[in-house]
Amino acid sequence: MPVLNPSARPVPLSPTLAINEAIAHKRREGKPVLALGFGEAGIPIHPALTRELAGAADRGAYGPVAGSAALREAAAGYWGRRGLPTDPDLVVCGPGSKPLLFALMTALGGEIAIPAPSWVSYAAQAAITGAGAVPVATPPGEGGVPNPALLADAVVRARAAGRAIRAVVVTLPDNPTGTLASEGTVRRLCAVAREHDLVIISDEIYRDLLHDPARAVPSPAAFAPERTVVTTALSKSLAAGGWRLGVARLPEGRFGRELRDGLLGIASELWSSAPAPMQHAAAYAFGEPSELVGHIDRSRRLHAAVTGAVARRFAEAGARVREPEAAFYVYPDFAPLRDHLREAHGVRTGAELCTLLLDRYGVGVLPASAFGEPADALRMRVATSLLYGDTDEQRLTALADADPVSLPWIASGLNRLTEVLADLKAASGHTLAPALAG
Amino acid sequence: MPVLNPSARPVPLSPTLAINEAIAHKRREGKPVLALGFGEAGIPIHPALTRELAGAADRGAYGPVAGSAALREAAAGYWGRRGLPTDPDLVVCGPGSKPLLFALMTALGGEIAIPAPSWVSYAAQAAITGAGAVPVATPPGEGGVPNPALLADAVVRARAAGRAIRAVVVTLPDNPTGTLASEGTVRRLCAVAREHDLVIISDEIYRDLLHDPARAVPSPAAFAPERTVVTTALSKSLAAGGWRLGVARLPEGRFGRELRDGLLGIASELWSSAPAPMQHAAAYAFGEPSELVGHIDRSRRLHAAVTGAVARRFAEAGARVREPEAAFYVYPDFAPLRDHLREAHGVRTGAELCTLLLDRYGVGVLPASAFGEPADALRMRVATSLLYGDTDEQRLTALADADPVSLPWIASGLNRLTEVLADLKAASGHTLAPALAG
Numbered sequence: 001m002p003v004l005n006p007s008a009r010p011v012p013l014s015p016t017l018a019i020n021e022a023i024a025h026k027r028r029e030g031k032p033v034l035a036l037g038f039g040e041a042g043i044p045i046h047p048a049l050t051r052e053l054a055g056a057a058d059r060g061a062y063g064p065v066a067g068s069a070a071l072r073e074a075a076a077g078y079w080g081r082r083g084l085p086t087d088p089d090l091v092v093c094g095p096g097s098k099p100l101l102f103a104l105m106t107a108l109g110g111e112i113a114i115p116a117p118s119w120v121s122y123a124a125q126a127a128i129t130g131a132g133a134v135p136v137a138t139p140p141g142e143g144g145v146p147n148p149a150l151l152a153d154a155v156v157r158a159r160a161a162g163r164a165i166r167a168v169v170v171t172l173p174d175n176p177t178g179t180l181a182s183e184g185t186v187r188r189l190c191a192v193a194r195e196h197d198l199v200i201i202s203d204e205i206y207r208d209l210l211h212d213p214a215r216a217v218p219s220p221a222a223f224a225p226e227r228t229v230v231t232t233a234l235s236k237s238l239a240a241g242g243w244r245l246g247v248a249r250l251p252e253g254r255f256g257r258e259l260r261d262g263l264l265g266i267a268s269e270l271w272s273s274a275p276a277p278m279q280h281a282a283a284y285a286f287g288e289p290s291e292l293v294g295h296i297d298r299s300r301r302l303h304a305a306v307t308g309a310v311a312r313r314f315a316e317a318g319a320r321v322r323e324p325e326a327a328f329y330v331y332p333d334f335a336p337l338r339d340h341l342r343e344a345h346g347v348r349t350g351a352e353l354c355t356l357l358l359d360r361y362g363v364g365v366l367p368a369s370a371f372g373e374p375a376d377a378l379r380m381r382v383a384t385s386l387l388y389g390d391t392d393e394q395r396l397t398a399l400a401d402a403d404p405v406s407l408p409w410i411a412s413g414l415n416r417l418t419e420v421l422a423d424l425k426a427a428s429g430h431t432l433a434p435a436l437a438g
Numbered sequence: 439m440p441v442l443n444p445s446a447r448p449v450p451l452s453p454t455l456a457i458n459e460a461i462a463h464k465r466r467e468g469k470p471v472l473a474l475g476f477g478e479a480g481i482p483i484h485p486a487l488t489r490e491l492a493g494a495a496d497r498g499a500y501g502p503v504a505g506s507a508a509l510r511e512a513a514a515g516y517w518g519r520r521g522l523p524t525d526p527d528l529v530v531c532g533p534g535s536k537p538l539l540f541a542l543m544t545a546l547g548g549e550i551a552i553p554a555p556s557w558v559s560y561a562a563q564a565a566i567t568g569a570g571a572v573p574v575a576t577p578p579g580e581g582g583v584p585n586p587a588l589l590a591d592a593v594v595r596a597r598a599a600g601r602a603i604r605a606v607v608v609t610l611p612d613n614p615t616g617t618l619a620s621e622g623t624v625r626r627l628c629a630v631a632r633e634h635d636l637v638i639i640s641d642e643i644y645r646d647l648l649h650d651p652a653r654a655v656p657s658p659a660a661f662a663p664e665r666t667v668v669t670t671a672l673s674k675s676l677a678a679g680g681w682r683l684g685v686a687r688l689p690e691g692r693f694g695r696e697l698r699d700g701l702l703g704i705a706s707e708l709w710s711s712a713p714a715p716m717q718h719a720a721a722y723a724f725g726e727p728s729e730l731v732g733h734i735d736r737s738r739r740l741h742a743a744v745t746g747a748v749a750r751r752f753a754e755a756g757a758r759v760r761e762p763e764a765a766f767y768v769y770p771d772f773a774p775l776r777d778h779l780r781e782a783h784g785v786r787t788g789a790e791l792c793t794l795l796l797d798r799y800g801v802g803v804l805p806a807s808a809f810g811e812p813a814d815a816l817r818m819r820v821a822t823s824l825l826y827g828d829t830d831e832q833r834l835t836a837l838a839d840a841d842p843v844s845l846p847w848i849a850s851g852l853n854r855l856t857e858v859l860a861d862l863k864a865a866s867g868h869t870l871a872p873a874l875a876g
Contacts, residue, residue: 001693002604002637002665004700005547011703017503017710024502038500045498053715054492060483060678062476064462065455095533095682099709106566109443124707128544130568166440199440227440240498242714244533244682255439262442265449269562271537272455275713276680277491 011128015120015370023364034416035386037364039175041239042328042385043302043399044392046295049238049281056280063276065268066260067093067247071279074286075247079230081288082207084221090250092263093274093282097205097233097246098125100263101169103270104229104248105129107262108199110166113154115146117331117371117379119175119203134158134165135372138181141322143331144174145181148188155196167199172217173206173326176371176381178307180210180325183218190224199251199259200228206327208237208296211304226253234282236327237296245278247286298399303328306384309405309414314382317421328385331368334378340425341378349375361420387413449566453558453808461802472854473824475802477613479677479766480823481740481837482830484733487676487719494718501714503706504698505531505685509717512724513685517668519726520645522659528688530701531712531720535643535671535684536563538701539607541708542667542686543567545700546637548604551592553584555769555809555817557613557641572596572603573810576619579760581769582612583619586626593634605637610655611644611764614809614819616745618648618763621656628662637697638666643684644765646675646734649742664691672720674765675734683716685724736837741766744822747843747852752820755859766823769806772816778863779816787813799858825851 004010012018019037026033066072071093076086094100102125105112109131114122116135126133136146136154146154146168155165170189173180193200200220207217221228233246248263250256267273285292307324314321314332321332334341334353341347345356350367357363368379387410389395398404405414442448450456457475464471504510509531514524532538540563543550547569552560554573564571574584574592584592584606593603608627611618631638638658645655659666671684686701688694705711723730745762752759752770759770772779772791779785783794788805795801806817825848827833836842843849 001691002546002635003693004545004696005604010545010700011707013503013699013703014706014710017500017706020500021502040500045496047496050496053495057491057495058483058485058488060680062455062458062478062679064459065451095709095713098707099537102708107442107448108440121707128704128707166443197440238498241500242498242711244709244711244713253439255441258442261451262448265451266566268452268455269449269536269559269566270540271533271682271709272452273680273682275533275682275716277715278713 011124014124015366019364019366022358026362031362033362033364034413034420035364036382036384037366038386039329039383040241040385041236041299042388043239043299043395045240046238046292048289048291049240049285052281052284053243053277056277059276059280061276062273063279065264065273067091067274068279068283071247071283071286074283075249078286078288079249082217084219084230084249086249087252090252090256090260092248092250092260092267093279094246094248094267095244095271095274096235097203097231097248099271100231100246100248101125101201101203102128103263103266104201105131105167106266107259108167110164111158113146113151113165113168113198114372115144115169115171115174117143117176117368117373118169118171120370122169123372139185141179142181142185143177143179144171145185145189146170148185148192151189152192152196155198165198167201168193169201169203170220171203172219173210175206175327176329176366177322177331178324178327178329179322180215180217183216186218186220187223190220193220193224193227198227200224202228202230204230204232205236207232209300209303209328210326211300211324213297213300221249226251226255229259234285237299238285238292239299243275243278243281245274245282247282302388302399302404303385305404306387306410310382310384310417313414313417313421316418317425328383330382330384331379332382337425338378344426345424350377350380351375353378354380357420361423363417363420449562452562453804457802457804460796464800469800471800471802472851472858473802474820474822475804476824477767477821478679478823479674479737480826481677481737481833483678484676484730486727486729487678487723490719490722491681491715494715497714497718499714500711501717503702503711505529505712506717506721509685509721509724512721513687516724516726517687520655522657522668522687524687525690528690528694528698530686530688530698530705531717532684532686532705533682533709533712534673535641535669535686537709538669538684538686539563539639539641540566541701541704542639543569543605544704545697546605548602549596551584551589551603551606551636552810553582553607553609553612555581555614555806555811556607556609558808560607561810577623579617580619580623581615581617582609583623583627584608586623586630589627590630590634593636603636605639606631607639607641608658609641610657611648613644613765614767614804615760615769616762616765616767617760618653618655621654624656624658625661628658631658631662631665636665638662640666640668642668642670643674645670647738647741647766648764649738649762651735651738659687664689664693667697672723675737676723676730677737681713681716681719683712683720685720740826740837740842741823743842744825744848748820748822748855751852751855751859754856755863766821768820768822769817770820775863776816782864783862788815788818789813791816792818795858799861801855801858
């Protein structure tokens with residue numbers, strides 16, 4: 001019988017998607033769950049966006065690999081309004097930013113430096129290209145950007161060993177930590193990239209979900225425009241992950257044009273084009289009509305309120321946790337409870353802690369190790385967005401409410417979380433019935 | 439400045455998509471074109487399918503990597519009705535069959551044997567995985583299936599050289615030749631695959647466009663079910679290429695389950711899931727409601743009528759050409775005119791012949807070399823489907839007409855083709871004004 005690729009380790013299901021499916025499975029079995037694992041925005045698609053997609057449902061032609069002119073112009077305008085003037089010819093669309101990132105890594109070749117921790121798929125994609133990723137720790141409180149001095153060290157060490165790091169990924173704002181690196185750190189990273197001739201891939205999919213809308217996102221495209229690729233998508237701020245629509249903004253100048261040709265070649269052989277009806281809806285979205293801008297404002301406020309409340313619950317339980325600054329993620333650290341967790345629950349690793357939370361309490365979160373951190377780190381990513389409701393009616397109510405954490409279903413989820421964390425702190429860990437919340 | 443991947447040749451734009459864009463460019467410049475290059479089905483999306491997509495436009499969640507249960511069950515039913523009973527758990531959906539094929543090659547590892555000629559993307563995808571493709575000539579008149587004896591030789595030679603061919607791709611019916619291999623050839627290929635432990639990837643995207651609907655498609659999944667993957671999509675029979683929706687049917691048994699896990703891991707890191715609204719519409723389509731079955735019947739008749747007429751025009755001009763059996767492709771060979779083409783036009787290669795046709799006459803076709811044939815082969819792939827009309831009204835009229843080749847716009851395209859081919863045969867090649875037809 002045939003066997004799978006003997007020369008490569010099989011790629012396991014992406015942890016974020018795996019936890020989503022594990023929780024859906026538990027739910028189908030009628031078990032109570034608190035779904036905090038998956039990075040889905042947890043709000044309904046805005047009706048204006050649905051209307052645009054429905055109106056373009058008869059578009060069956062492939063269209064250009066780079067995407068329609070209307071979409072590329074709209075995306076250029078979107079970036080232009082954020083201080084990044086953009087040539088529409090340097091915009092490339094794809095079926096999500098995930099395949100765009102993979103195609104970029106493939107076109108660039110060589111190893112990719114990534115932040116540690118960072119989104120699960122950067123390292124997995126770099127492994128699939130065959131080149132691999134080099135994790136570089138981020139400065140404290142500045143998730144998403146490798147410490148520039150450590151990055152320089154890593155590049156030099158790799159070169160001394162005959163390997164080439166050719167690009168560095170940054171996430172602004174960050175998933176999994178929900179923080180935003182400072183402009184100073186980003187500028188220092190750009191200087192290192194310039195010195196060592198690295199391409200910067202700046203994943204800015206959470207840009208519009210920075211909780212303080214007055215705060216600026218320091219994009220490396222502003223400081224190193226000749227070498228920075230920016231990616232974004234409809235998946236997070238507009239909650240259209242299932243639509244599969246992303247865009248990349250390539251660097252200016254000769255290298256940017258070469259990279260565009262390389263990227264389009266790979267795109268043409270990997271996916272042909274992004275779905276045509278979604279391209280039409282995305283052109284509308286990137287035009288930023290006021291109804292969508294208001295919708296994103298409301299979702300940003302909802303994310304801020306609930307992540308703040310979740311962070312406080314973890315802090316009250318004794319975990320170390322920063323105030324979330326962006327998106328719908330909290331990244332608590334149970335290091336202060338390490339001895340207790342070992343003694344009361346036999347838990348020594350983050351994965352064991354998350355398995356305990358899922359199996360005993362139905363709480364689905366992802367361990368730091370899924371994001372490239374050491375196995376014994378007791379940190380975890382908590383995605384808050386599936387707390388917003390089980391129905392679109394609940395989610396829309398949460399979006400509109402000035403104090404969403406007081407809504408009964410959100411309060412209930414938060415209270416269940418408090419109970420679980422309290423039980424975890426109790427000596428034996430067996431005092432709480434496993435099936436309280438629905 | 440950074441440079442592109444120095445260790446790999448850049449991937450050029452896929453030739454089929456490149457000719458599509460070149461022709462669109464000429465058309466925008468107001469130049470007359472006869473677009474015969476791109477494998478788009480050339481008919482409007484059926485209104486029932488549009489209605490299903492529009493009705494699912496509010497689906498923004500990612501959903502399972504493998505695809506929705508409804509879609510997997512519908513696809514299983516589709517294959518079941520074609521003599522291939524299918525477990526829905528062994529169906530995996532993706533954003534087109536193109537990314538599914540790439541992910542399969544990545545999961546399998548090793549070199550891939552492909553038919554020569556074959557669809558442009560098999561070899562390009564195998565190159566992107568890093569392993570590469572081994573072209574194996576097809577038997578005369580049986581495009582899409584490598585000659586089984588030559589395949590066995592290639593596997594043995596590769597092993598002797600320390601390389602491993604781990605899979606073989608077949609296309610049933612075939613693109614670019616528009617022919618269908620015989621059951622005997624497919625059975626012999628299956629025997630070779632079993633003897634040498636190869637996985638068979640059977641691209642059956644044109645299955646429902648076999649011109650004689652009474653004829654059976656000999657799928658290797660029927661003869662070697664333990665090692666055959668079948669792929670198909672909505673792109674050709676339902677003309678929804680721009681929707682990006684494909685499905686794969688994995689082998690039965692232990693290997694099939696392992697391959698499913700491997701494929702899902704790669705899919706989860708490359709594209710997350712196929713677009714959710716399209717999954718809903720695809721579930722409807724694979725259910726084969728009578729309105730869509732009738733639509734596919736009509737499109738099959740249209741393809742048969744026009745490919746037949748186009749083949750006759752080439753034959754009348756002195757090219758060698760088989761009667762097309764499937765899809766919307768004709769694959770004429772100008773070998774009988776080789777001396778004349780060299781003397782009158784300085785043409786020695788298929789690429790030169792196609793460039794002459796495009797530059798002088800605005801006729802866009804793809805040379806055999808794009809499909810892996812030798813540079814001096816004077817064959818070309820002629821895609822007929824963009825002759826059906828410039829508007830949806832024309833295309834729908836063509837679909838409904840009992841004698842579509844008599845419709846003025848189709849007759850005009852065919853007559854322009856006859857003129858061009860006659861001019862090509864004329865001594866100097868300069869007798870025909872370049873800008874006759876629109």
